Amino acid sequence: MIPKTFFVLILAFIWVYAQDEFKPASACGECHQEIHLEWITSLHSMSTVQKDPLFRGMYNLAVEDTDGKLKEKCIVCHSPMATVFQNIDTGTRFNKDGVTCQFCHSVDSISGFRSAKDFVIDLKTVYSDSPDAETAPHPVAHRDFYTTSDFCLPCHAEMENTRGLDVCSTGEEWKTYFETHQETCQDCHMPEIGGVPSHMFPGSHRSGILENAVNMELAFDTTTSELKITLTNAGAGHAIPTGTPLRMVFLKVAVIDSAGKTLWQNWSENPIMEDKEGLFMKILGDSAGNGPVPPWKATQILFEKRLMPDEPVTVEYPVDHPNAYGVDVKLMFRYAPPPILKRLDITNPHYTQARVIVQKGMNL
Numbered sequence: 001m002i003p004k005t006f007f008v009l010i011l012a013f014i015w016v017y018a019q020d021e022f023k024p025a026s027a028c029g030e031c032h033q034e035i036h037l038e039w040i041t042s043l044h045s046m047s048t049v050q051k052d053p054l055f056r057g058m059y060n061l062a063v064e065d066t067d068g069k070l071k072e073k074c075i076v077c078h079s080p081m082a083t084v085f086q087n088i089d090t091g092t093r094f095n096k097d098g099v100t101c102q103f104c105h106s107v108d109s110i111s112g113f114r115s116a117k118d119f120v121i122d123l124k125t126v127y128s129d130s131p132d133a134e135t136a137p138h139p140v141a142h143r144d145f146y147t148t149s150d151f152c153l154p155c156h157a158e159m160e161n162t163r164g165l166d167v168c169s170t171g172e173e174w175k176t177y178f179e180t181h182q183e184t185c186q187d188c189h190m191p192e193i194g195g196v197p198s199h200m201f202p203g204s205h206r207s208g209i210l211e212n213a214v215n216m217e218l219a220f221d222t223t224t225s226e227l228k229i230t231l232t233n234a235g236a237g238h239a240i241p242t243g244t245p246l247r248m249v250f251l252k253v254a255v256i257d258s259a260g261k262t263l264w265q266n267w268s269e270n271p272i273m274e275d276k277e278g279l280f281m282k283i284l285g286d287s288a289g290n291g292p293v294p295p296w297k298a299t300q301i302l303f304e305k306r307l308m309p310d311e312p313v314t315v316e317y318p319v320d321h322p323n324a325y326g327v328d329v330k331l332m333f334r335y336a337p338p339p340i341l342k343r344l345d346i347t348n349p350h351y352t353q354a355r356v357i358v359q360k361g362m363n364l
């Protein structure tokens with residue numbers, strides 16, 4: 001039997017002689033097995049044209065609409081090793097690895113908060129928040145910023161399109177939250193499991209975190225016959241929804257009779273067109289005022305209403321049907337409006353089916 005340490009020594013040897021090489025996550029995973037398994041389930045490992053159908057669709061559309069001009073822009077944050085190896089071809093092995101271990105752990109310093117290009121990368125050393133680990137078979141160095149939001153913000157803070165419009169604003173939203181709560185991105189998105197910060201980076205693509213973030217209260221005013229729905233973002237350190245302007249959060253309200261039959265509902269086909277009161281999203285528009293349009297075509301924000309942390313929002317609906325017996329209220333989430341998914345030929349139910357964030361009923 002050859003002892004396992006022998007293989008580890010061989011790997012360490014290869015490492016030293018391949019300092020400037022691309023190291024896929026699977027290579028780090030030879031030794032950091034659990035973190036690797038967690039990262040595989042995270043969106044950071046699926047941020048690529050190969051693995052994320054919504055990104056692939058929007059990327060292809062962006063490239064087509066702009067004669068290839070946006071090719072590099074989209075790849076920079078979604079496949080950040082592309083910039084390091086100066087090759088934006090989506091088929092290369094380093095681009096296919098997405099937001100990979102080597103990129104995040106090669107950050108020597110941070111020069112700005114506008115894109116993954118603002119990370120100053122040094123592939124010769126493995127950087128982290130850990131004190132310089134003497135047992136590591138690779139060079140290690142400590143940087144304080146690994147435990148602060150500064151580390152996430154170059155990719156997550158904002159995204160300005162080529163027309164100067166900020167289409168994403170997670171960074172600004174979080175800054176306001178931080179003033180009163182002092183919680184970093186890592187506090188919520190990299191909770192420690194067994195003393196090690198989790199690399200699953202849970203967000204809207206994992207069930208549970210979104211569902212636990214919103215409180216919904218129902219009240220019925222008998223004098224005015226009005227249903228009051230109060231929603232509070234009590235769990236996210238930024239708006240809900242945040243990030244990409246594709247996301248939709250919306251109320252589905254049904255007034256029912258004593259047999260459970262629907263007498264009235266706030267929308268039937270499309271909440272964007274039929275009920276803006278119960279809609280929480282950003283709608284981007286072009287200069288003629290048409291929307292929603294894709295981020296690269298947008299010159300203005302036509303509509304914006306989202307759930308800001310700790311700021312309750314009350315939406316009211318008159319209930320004046322004589323047979324009204326009760327109400328059924330759902331707050332729902334979609335990754336993107338159905339017409340966009342259709343246009344991009346996305347049929348995966350993970351994307352096409354609306355998800356219930358919270359549901360409550362009440363007898364009147």
Ligand code: HEC
Nearest residue numbers: 011012023027028031101102105126128130133135136137
């Ligand atoms: C040959 C095995 C091996 C490989 C391959 C390897 N590491 Fe390590 N690494 C270790 C050991 C052993 C330590 C120090 C002990 C420990 O804390 O886990 C360490 C320490 C670290 C640390 C410091 C944190 C700490 O716990 O002290 C980071 C961050 C890290 N490695 C990231 C990586 C990344 C990223 C890759 C791939 C680019 C990688 N490692 C590849 C074995 C390895």
Ligand code: HEC
Nearest residue numbers: 025028032035036039099100101104129146147186196197
């Ligand atoms: C999106 C960026 C990102 C990616 C991708 C990433 N990490 Fe990390 N990693 C971090 C941050 C940030 C921390 C420090 C978090 C903290 O302490 O709150 C960290 C911490 C660590 C630590 C130190 C754990 C400890 O005990 O303190 C190790 C080891 C590590 N990562 C290895 C890896 C490996 C292996 C991969 C790929 C399978 C990987 N990381 C992918 C950002 C990343």
Ligand code: HEC
Nearest residue numbers: 054055058059062070073074077114115155156242243244
């Ligand atoms: C500054 C870094 C950055 C740039 C540049 C960037 N993105 Fe992103 N993108 C992100 C981040 C961070 C997220 C995750 C935010 C979220 O989940 O809402 C994301 C999420 C997405 C999503 C949602 C994916 C899903 O499965 O839900 C799509 C689609 C997308 N981006 C398309 C694009 C396109 C197309 C371009 C080029 C025009 C682009 N991005 C450029 C950082 C960037």
Ligand code: HEC
Nearest residue numbers: 156174183184185188203204210213235236237240241243
């Ligand atoms: C207090 C906890 C908390 C803090 C702090 C926090 N988040 Fe979140 N985050 C959440 C919750 C809860 C969700 C789920 C709600 C949602 O998806 O809109 C979420 C969702 C997300 C999503 C997924 C959005 C989508 O629709 O795809 C991204 C991306 C994200 N957060 C990034 C960040 C970044 C970057 C920071 C730091 C600047 C941060 N978060 C700080 C709790 C937090």
Ligand code: HEC
Nearest residue numbers: 043047052077078080116152155185189202203204205206
């Ligand atoms: C190199 C750029 C980059 C860095 C650095 C980065 N991210 Fe991301 N992150 C992305 C991209 C791109 C996506 C979207 C992937 C997709 O949907 O295709 C994403 C997605 C996410 C999501 C959404 C997951 C979900 O289920 O919806 C969360 C949460 C998140 N990142 C948290 C963080 C945190 C916390 C940090 C800092 C410790 C961080 N990210 C650092 C690029 C980055």
